[in-house]
Amino acid sequence: MPPTNICPRCGDAYEDGVAFCAKDGTRLVSAGQTGDLIGTVVADRYRITSRIGEGGMGQVYLGEHVRMKRKSAITQRTVS
Numbered sequence: 161m162p163p164t165n166i167c168p169r170c171g172d173a174y175e176d177g178v179a180f181c182a183k184d185g186t187r188l189v190s191a192g193q194t195g196d197l198i199g200t201v202v203a204d205r206y207r208i209t210s211r212i213g214e215g216g217m218g219q220v221y222l223g224e225h226v227r228m229k230r231k232s233a234i235t236q237r238t239v240s
């Protein structure tokens with residue numbers, strides 16, 4: 161079983177049953193509810209920390225550069 165709860169602030173993953181992040185106290189969100197990309201690294205650069213929203217182009221996520229710590233919006237096009 162992969163971790164199921166993700167901190168939307170720092171992106172840390174926790175086991176099911178943990179409600180708050182141990183680092184910053186942010187309420188965790190369920191990875192299943194917010195999208196499969198959260199907690200993963202895309203384009204070898206950006207770690208997905210949360211989902212911002214959903215638009216016509218697809219799901220919009222907030223990613224953080226793994227080295228620069230720079231935040232960026234990442235859109236995942238919905239395949240239909």
Ligand SMILES: [Zn+2]
Pocket residue numbers: 167168169170171172181182183184185186
């Ligand atoms: Zn956190």
